[in-house]
Amino acid sequence: MARYTRIPGSLALITLTNPPVNALSVAVRQGIIDTMSRALSDPEVKGVVLCGENRKFCGGADIREFAGPMKGPHLVPTFDSIEAAEKPVVAAIEGVALGGGLELALACHYRIAHVKARLGLPEVTLGLLPAAGGTQRLPRLIGVPAALDLITTGRHVSAQEALKLGIVDRVTDGDAREVAAELARSVSGQASRTLPPLPVLRVAHLSPFRLN
Numbered sequence: 001m002a003r004y005t006r007i008p009g010s011l012a013l014i015t016l017t018n019p020p021v022n023a024l025s026v027a028v029r030q031g032i033i034d035t036m037s038r039a040l041s042d043p044e045v046k047g048v049v050l051c052g053e054n055r056k057f058c059g060g061a062d063i064r065e066f067a068g069p070m071k072g073p074h075l076v077p078t079f080d081s082i083e084a085a086e087k088p089v090v091a092a093i094e095g096v097a098l099g100g101g102l103e104l105a106l107a108c109h110y111r112i113a114h115v116k117a118r119l120g121l122p123e124v125t126l127g128l129l130p131a132a133g134g135t136q137r138l139p140r141l142i143g144v145p146a147a148l149d150l151i152t153t154g155r156h157v158s159a160q161e162a163l164k165l166g167i168v169d170r171v172t173d174g175d176a177r178e179v180a181a182e183l184a185r186s187v188s189g190q191a192s193r194t195l196p197p198l199p200v201l202r203v204a205h206l207s208p209f210r211l212n
């Protein structure tokens, strides 16, 4: 599920609620779609803050659903609709943003991380790819070499390293939701921030490859 709350400054606060780590279950994915649509259709709402309940942003795809076929809305269009939102969406990352959880944050226009948060794309450790936008949005944000490192090792990074790499915009030792709300208010009314295009890798010369 996702809870919708109006907060001061003409903002909507969307809180993912799926204990213990607010993983992206069918109900959470549907909840994101419903609450985002509510925020975007309300002319009184000028920006959105996205967070997770109990100070845990999101532990990624719900591994309890891996045993069966995927039901409900898919992650890719769910995240694409956040990126396409014409109102600023700011992720308030506390606890963890892992796998699909980081991919969700990458689809937001801005990211605030609590100093103790951990971020990463551990899909490779499960034999998966970050196929919900991570392979596309992370290189656009931090460049191909740094993104490849995170995608191929699955290692987690601290909030400070995430700031240095350019994954997050700001780190706070306070309440990430409040800092995110402050940022959302300061950019409301501005055009949504977009990611730069993917860098084009040019190969100067390719030798013919033969199997003998």
Ligand SMILES: CC/C=C\C/C=C/C(=O)SCCNC(=O)CCNC(=O)[C@H](O)C(C)(C)COP(=O)(O)OP(=O)(O)OC[C@H]1O[C@@H](n2cnc3c(N)ncnc32)[C@H](O)[C@@H]1OP(=O)(O)O
Pocket: 020, 021, 023, 059, 060, 061, 062, 063, 064, 075, 076, 096, 098, 099, 100, 101, 122, 123, 126, 128, 129, 130, 131, 132
């Ligand atoms: C087209 C789409 C393709 C790909 C897109 C996305 C793919 C993914 O997102 S794959 C999943 C990526 N996420 C992970 O791999 C995270 C795995 N979890 C962890 O690393 C850790 O559990 C944690 C860092 C999130 C928390 O660690 P810790 O504080 O040490 O607690 P526990 O490990 O004991 O876990 C507590 C509790 O949470 C449950 N849990 C953790 N992650 C998930 C999850 N992703 N889905 C569902 N449940 C999760 C874990 O099982 C424990 O539950 P119990 O207390 O009931 O045992």
